[in-house]
Amino acid sequence: MCTLMNCLGYGPHIRQARRDAYREADRLSNARGTGIITKITSGSKAEGLTCFLESDWDWMYVVEGIMCLENGVDSDKLPRETTVFTLNTDVCYHGHSRLNLLGRLGRLPSIIRDALCEDENGRVFLSSALLVDALRDIAPTPHEIRHERAGPSMPRSSGPFHTDNVFSLRCHCPVILSRWAERTRHWPPPDIVRKVVTMGSFVTPVGFKGSEYQHLEWRICFNTGENELMSSLNNTQVYIYVLLKMVVKDVLKPVKKEITSYTVKNIVLWLAENNPQAQFNESNLFYWIREGLEKLRTAILKIELPYYMIPERNLMAACGLDDGQKCTWVNTITDMMNEGSNTLLRLPRIRKAIISHPEPLMWYNKKRIEIELLLLKLWTRLEQCKDENGVVNMSDPMLQALYSRRCELVIEVHTRMNREGSRLNDLDEIYYMMLM
Numbered sequence: 001m002c003t004l005m006n007c008l009g010y011g012p013h014i015r016q017a018r019r020d021a022y023r024e025a026d027r028l029s030n031a032r033g034t035g036i037i038t039k040i041t042s043g044s045k046a047e048g049l050t051c052f053l054e055s056d057w058d059w060m061y062v063v064e065g066i067m068c069l070e071n072g073v074d075s076d077k078l079p080r081e082t083t084v085f086t087l088n089t090d091v092c093y094h095g096h097s098r099l100n101l102l103g104r105l106g107r108l109p110s111i112i113r114d115a116l117c118e119d120e121n122g123r124v125f126l127s128s129a130l131l132v133d134a135l136r137d138i139a140p141t142p143h144e145i146r147h148e149r150a151g152p153s154m155p156r157s158s159g160p161f162h163t164d165n166v167f168s169l170r171c172h173c174p175v176i177l178s179r180w181a182e183r184t185r186h187w188p189p190p191d192i193v194r195k196v197v198t199m200g201s202f203v204t205p206v207g208f209k210g211s212e213y214q215h216l217e218w219r220i221c222f223n224t225g226e227n228e229l230m231s232s233l234n235n236t237q238v239y240i241y242v243l244l245k246m247v248v249k250d251v252l253k254p255v256k257k258e259i260t261s262y263t264v265k266n267i268v269l270w271l272a273e274n275n276p277q278a279q280f281n282e283s284n285l286f287y288w289i290r291e292g293l294e295k296l297r298t299a300i301l302k303i304e305l306p307y308y309m310i311p312e313r314n315l316m317a318a319c320g321l322d323d324g325q326k327c328t329w330v331n332t333i334t335d336m337m338n339e340g341s342n343t344l345l346r347l348p349r350i351r352k353a354i355i356s357h358p359e360p361l362m363w364y365n366k367k368r369i370e371i372e373l374l375l376l377k378l379w380t381r382l383e384q385c386k387d388e389n390g391v392v393n394m395s396d397p398m399l400q401a402l403y404s405r406r407c408e409l410v411i412e413v414h415t416r417m418n419r420e421g422s423r424l425n426d427l428d429e430i431y432y433m434m435l436m
Contacts, residue, residue, distance in 0.1 A: 008349065009372070010238065014372070015047070018376060022046060044058070046058070065106055066083045067083075070173045080106075083106040085169075086102055093313070093317070094313040098213060100124070126218075127215055128216065132154070136149075173220065176201070192228065229269060246347045251347070371434055378399070378403070413434065
């Protein structure tokens with residue numbers, strides 16, 4: 001199974017190549033920007049766990065020059081031009097906060113300034129609802145399709161390219177992070193704990209569903225720190241995460257995001273923290289998949305799963321899971337736990353890989369991984385070849401070589417497909433399929 005996972009593009013080398021490429025693309029994009037907004041790739045792309053078009057891109061847009069502070073944190077060390085908000089968590093659900101303007105107002109983008117509002121006591125807050133409404137009013141780019149808001153995310157698509165775009169502000173919450181760092185644990189090691197703490201946190205514009213102050217509330221999150229945590233998992237832990245995500249997507253098939261890949265991520269993080277690392281090895285993979293399924297079943301049954309960074313926050317709260325769906329999923333997971341290793345035959349991607357193993361699978365995935373590595377290099381090179389106006393110099397020799405090899409690979413795959421009975425002749429369609 002671990003060999004199959006490597007073939008399918010989840011091995012350590014391709015994961016690292018993806019992480020490096022997206023980090024470099026972000027750096028180049030931000031270096032060319034105005035400095036007002038910083039783009040950060042997060043989610044499965046930043047973790048290196050999905051192919052180019054396999055899932056949505058999660059992009060976080062951070063407004064610079066603004067800092068949100070926990071109560072009691074000194075703001076005097078911040079640059080004078082920084083606009084400061086304090087986290088008002090007293091009347092909010094765990095992991096959420098209202099943002100109270102401290103009084104020092106720097107140069108703010110108009111979209112932020114227009115989202116400020118006062119309460120009956122004259123205190124100034126930043127409204128998450130007003131900000132999201134203003135963002136939705138911005139005219140779309142050509143060929144862009146906008147989709148229904150999902151939590152703090154504003155999804156968009158252009159052809160096969162889908163993005164989840166989240167607006168955020170930087171947040172400094174040393175008390176919350178120190179509580180996380182001081183927990184007794186088997187994992188992560190102390191150096192990773194220290195690094196996660198230095199990365200700080202963010203707030204995103206979404207309140208707790210059903211809250212009286214939902215329109216004012218923001219959610220505290222730790223995207224960059226969680227990227228670091230996921231990168232420090234060992235191979236077996238990564239495979240557990242990927243396989244459990246497949247279970248949610250391909251077996252449970254939630255329609256309204258009652259369970260998400262983020263639910264699974266937190267289950268895997270808790271498993272890693274609470275168990276000795278030496279126990280996570282290839283020979284124990286199926287044991288840990290069963291443990292993960294049991295944790296998922298318990299979360300669904302009890303409608304309870306503590307958030308890894310702030311355990312007081314229940315990730316299942318307000319998930320909208322009804323009794324009928326709960327019963328169905330609990331029974332399905334129980335059946336899977338009783339099936340042992342055969343349970344993975346329920347997963348279409350794994351089942352197809354087993355059927356085609358070894359030669360066709362090995363040949364195809366060698367081509368698929370090469371074309372993805374080419375595209376990652378192409379992605380970075382396109383950024384490097386842009387001028388100050390964002391126009392790409394398409395005559396660049398490296399760009400030409402990358403495009404040429406990409407075409408050769410697609411033609412190779414197309415030729416073999418035809419030889420083995422396929423009648424698919426659209427090279428673009430074959431190319432996109434190889435990246436999914």
